[in-house]
Amino acid sequence: MTTFATRSRLGLGTSPLGGLFEAVSENTARATVDRAWEMGVRYFDTAPLYGSGLAEERLGAALASRPRDEYSISTKVGRVLTPGEPSPHFVGAPPLGTVFDYTPDGIRRSLAGSLERLGLDRVDIVLLHDPEEHMDETRRAADAVRGLAEWVGVGTNLASTAVELVTLGEVDVVLLAGRYTLLDRSAEDELLPLCAARGVPVLAAGVFNSGVLAGGSTFDYESAPEEILSRRSALEATCARYDIPLPAAALQFPLRHPAVVSVVVGARSPEEIDEDARLLEVPVPDELWSEIDAYVT
Numbered sequence: 001m002t003t004f005a006t007r008s009r010l011g012l013g014t015s016p017l018g019g020l021f022e023a024v025s026e027n028t029a030r031a032t033v034d035r036a037w038e039m040g041v042r043y044f045d046t047a048p049l050y051g052s053g054l055a056e057e058r059l060g061a062a063l064a065s066r067p068r069d070e071y072s073i074s075t076k077v078g079r080v081l082t083p084g085e086p087s088p089h090f091v092g093a094p095p096l097g098t099v100f101d102y103t104p105d106g107i108r109r110s111l112a113g114s115l116e117r118l119g120l121d122r123v124d125i126v127l128l129h130d131p132e133e134h135m136d137e138t139r140r141a142a143d144a145v146r147g148l149a150e151w152v153g154v155g156t157n158l159a160s161t162a163v164e165l166v167t168l169g170e171v172d173v174v175l176l177a178g179r180y181t182l183l184d185r186s187a188e189d190e191l192l193p194l195c196a197a198r199g200v201p202v203l204a205a206g207v208f209n210s211g212v213l214a215g216g217s218t219f220d221y222e223s224a225p226e227e228i229l230s231r232r233s234a235l236e237a238t239c240a241r242y243d244i245p246l247p248a249a250a251l252q253f254p255l256r257h258p259a260v261v262s263v264v265v266g267a268r269s270p271e272e273i274d275e276d277a278r279l280l281e282v283p284v285p286d287e288l289w290s291e292i293d294a295y296v297t
Contacts, residue, residue: 007042016268018051023092033062035270039277047076052086052096060118076129077110102137104144127155159187178206196259204254205264213250248282
């Protein structure tokens with residue numbers, strides 16, 4: 001059940017390749033995926049929402065020459081592309097909007113469109129994307145996916161959503177963004193122990209909380225409040241005493257939990273994924289983790 005995640009501890013998230021917040025050229029997107037492959041990345045996550053299908057098209061083109069049995073890929077369902085205005089978060093996206101559709105027909109149409117854009121006949125993991133307002137439909141949606149992919153999961157920013165779906169036995173894997181990080185451990189008390197007990201692997205995304213833990217000024221895609229900036233400063237000072245970059249600690253932190261099998265990072269250039277791969281290999285002493293844990297508690 002967990003073999004997909006053991007291909008690489010580092011996964012590439014493709015929302016930046018769909019133009020999240022700023023445009024990315026086709027050549028840069030290709031070079032980013034190529035560099036990720038060179039660095040040993042073998043798990044790739046995407047979604048129709050990311051650039052209104054642009055991220056899926058670019059990822060599929062970049063992987064077209066790679067042996068299909070050497071990598072794992074996930075995409076998401078629950079939103080269907082339709083003619084209209086793309087999300088304002090994505091720059092350079094085609095004129096397609098997204099609408100939530102968790103009906104079995106909507107799930108099948110969404111996945112069929114993703115496979116066409118990816119140029120694949122299958123994906124390894126299909127994730128129910130942000131199903132918070134559609135929880136009463138998730139069982140039918142999950143049933144619609146089964147048989148179309150090896151694993152059915154949920155991709156969400158809310159630990160409580162994942163807890164409910166794991167408890168009900170509706171998902172095989174959880175991709176959780178931003179909720180098991182140095183600044184937000186809301187998945188720690190209930191979700192992660194539950195997943196560990198049930199054998200449900202967790203893919204930890206959003207490990208930099210949209211940038212604030214990697215030198216940026218945004219937290220969960222908004223300007224970081226002073227309380228968050230203050231906590232980051234304290235974490236930076238703690239890491240500095242051990243000569244460890246804060247982003248290295250942020251990237252490696254989720255992997256300390258036995259339920260977490262990979263961290264998924266977004267990158268918009270070869271240099272960014274190169275740096276992430278380097279940070280993942282920085283030796284972090286146990287003493288630093290002890291100090292960070294004491295600071296949190």
